[in-house]
Amino acid sequence: MNSLPNFSAKQADVNRTQPRKWLPTLVMIFTLLLLAICALPNLYPEQNNLIVSATSPQTSSLSLITLKDKLNQQGFTVSQAKQAGNTLQLTLENSNQNAAALNWLHQHYPTDFESKIVSKATSPYWLQALGLAPIKLGLDLNGGVLFVLEVDSDHALNERITQVKQQTKSALRHHQVRGARIELNNAQQVVIHVSQANDNLALVIKDLKQTFTDLSSETNSSGVNLFFNPQAQQAFHQQVMQQAITTLRGRISELGITEAVTQRQGSHKIRVELPGVQDPTAAKRIIGATASLDFHALQTIGGTRYTLEDGSSLSLNPNVVLSGQHIQGAQASRDEMGKPAVQLQLDGIGATKMTAFSKKNVGQPMATVFSEYYKDQHGNSVKKSKVINVATITSVLGSRFSITNMHSPQAAQELALLLRAGSLIAPVTIVHQQTIGPSLGQANIENGFAALALGLAITFAFMALWYRKMGWIANTVLLLNLICLIGLMSLLPGAVLTLPGIAGLVLTIGMAVDTNVIIFERIKEEQTLGRSPLLALKTGYNKAFHSIVDANITTLLTAVILYSIGYGPIKGFALTLGLGILTSLFTGVFVAKTLSFWLYRAPKNSPTRAHSAGETL
Structure with missing residues (x-):
């Protein structure tokens, strides 16, 4: 009575497991088709x-x-x-x-x-609708300009400490702390000396820490020391480098340069590659500019004095009303008198600050200060600031207003570009510049792919002559491997093909062939022991699998290390090598195994199947 249910359950299990044999094959076919479609846009250059x-x-x-x-x-x-x-x-x-x-x-x-x-894009519309594009070409293949810039974050830290000193003076005056003296010692600490105890000094420290959240304080018998601890300095350095990279990318985007590469190189340097740019003059002027824009209120007593172009001078409150980081948009235009001007759009925080300030200061003047860095004869970074505009606030300002009285349309255009892309808070210096012509880039492409074609031809001939039928399987797998690698690089947004990357493609072909050679020689050994072709295939692939995976993992780890610590051509080579290892494992093991079994597995009850034990692979 119990045998029927037991038999039905086993039969149901068998029926459920049958389709699962085709599941890996379907996944493999889907992956090949997906990567082949991703590789198609490379037939249609942009x-x-x-x-x-x-x-x-x-x-x-x-x-x-x-x-x-x-x-x-x-x-x-x-x-x-x-x-x-x-x-x-x-x-x-x-x-x-x-x-x-x-x-x-x-x-x-x-x-x-x-x-x-x-x-x-020149590819068919359906490929564009899928968001697919060709592989991005690096500087050595597309031609262009290479800049290496050095970021002086130490100078930016000194500027920040100076801001702490100026803010401290204003806070002491605001809280009416009498008899206080401020100095900046050799350890880059702001020291507040007080002759007698004052309860308002704690309020001063509280205000400063609200403005500078990472500021540390230390109280002693003579007063208070204000400083940034090593952890805060390191965090500020990282912030400066990240802000510099973000700003440079914004400036490059504003210049209309596509496929640019901006990445950190070492501790204090940034590498900028501009493929397709042959005239570096404009790019150098904009990328290397360290400009900032600040708005200040006028101050009759004390403050910071500026000399104007007409020889007169004025004093400004050292506290910044609004800085350039809150400028969201800027366009060159002309004012009512036809003179060059710059229209500004502020973000939410900037609009709130400007509205609050202008509401309290209607009828009062406000100055626009433009600052930039340059190198003196000793190689030191020097900040040069000038007042480019002094205007009376006639009404409450919001998120939009203008900077007028610009010297020329070109000056208005460049200032608008710099403000749209953001200002650099640390001086940058171009320490290396190299121009690669488009003809050299085209020659690199032709020579690189000629080497790739030669390597493929020699490999195909060797595998077909030495391994016969299995060699043609290896050649098919090599083509699929190349298609998968190109498709994968086209799919990844950060992948860039460089000349060393083409060398990585050639190396990938050699590694993929090496995988097939190991498997085929293992299969030959199994046939020598008297196993049938199907059993030799199965045993050969199973025994070679672990050796192949171990060898490729060690190479993959090397590629990961090269990619993490390298830059430019080294990073391009490491990326191509790492992706090539993944595709060669996929095609050389799984795809080749499936093709081999399809080729040698004959239909049931066929004469070929009956005599397959005597066949030689």
Whole structure:
């Protein structure tokens, strides 16, 4: 009575497990198809176009033909031009001239037009709808400019300590602490000397710590020492480096440069790669600028004195009303008198601060101070600040207002660009610069892929001649491995193909062949022991699996270490090598095993299956 239920349960288990045999194969086929689709956009390279947009209705009257003729006269041959409203899309015959044409447009039409370089996909629409794009090319393949910048975070820390000193003076005055003396000692500590105890001194320290949250204090018999401990200094250094990288990326984006690489190099340096840029003048002027913008109230007694261009001077309150970090947008324009100006848009915090200040100071003047760093003859960073605007607050200001009386349209354009991208709080210096021509980049691509094709051809010939039928399986797997690697690099947003990366592709082919050689030789050993082809295949793959995984894991660890500590070409090589190891493991073991069993497994009750024991692989 109990045998029927037991038999049915076992039969149901068998039926449930049958489809599971095909599940790994279906996953494998799906993965191959997915990576192949991701690799397809590389057959359609992107096209770089110049996009020129009119900034006002007056300038939109400039026709497409006029602008096209002007560019042709300058030697920038326009092969295609399209106009949509107030926007022009220009395609040059020589795409390597895009950066030079963009620089010419910025010089001759600084406020009339907004110009930028935009990459346009040429792949089919359905690939674009999936968000797929070709692999990004590095500097050595696309040509361009390399900058290595050094960030002086120590100078920024000294500036911050100076701000603590100035804020301390204002706080002592506000809380009416009499008889206090302030000095900055050799240990970069702000020392407050008091002749007698004062309860309001605690309120001063409290206000300072609210402004500078990482500020430490130490009370002694003569007063209070204010300083930043080593942990706070290290955190500030990391903040400065991150802020510098973010700001540089914003400036590069504003320049209209695509596929740029900005990454940290060492402790105090930043590496900036600008593929496609052949004229580094404009990029150097904008990227290397350490500019900041601050708004100050005027102060009749004390304060910081500034000399104006006409020889007069004025005193400003050292406390900043609003700094450039709250500026969300900036555009060059003209005021009511037709003079160059910059329109500013503030974020929520900046708008709140400006509204609160202007509400209390309607009818009072407010100064705009522009600061930048430069290197003196001794190589030291020197901060130079100047008042570029003094205006009376006629009404309550909100999130939008203007800086007027700019010297020239070019100055207004560059200031707007710097403010849009953000200001650097630490001075940066370009310590290395290198320009790679587009012809050299194209030669690198041709030579690199010629080496890849030669390596593939020799490998294919050897595997086909030495291993016969199994060799053709290995060759098929090699092609699938290359497609999967290209698809995976196209899928990852941070992957960039460099010349050493092409070397990594060639090395990946060798490692993938090595995987197949180990497996095939193991299968031969099993056949020598008298096993049937199917049993030799199964045993050979199973026994070789652990050795292959162990060898590839050690190489993968090396690639991870190279990627974590390397930069530029080393990082590109490590990335390609690491991804190649993953794809070669997938194709060399799992895909090759499935193809081998499909090739040698004959249908049931067939003559081939009956005599398969005598077949040689």
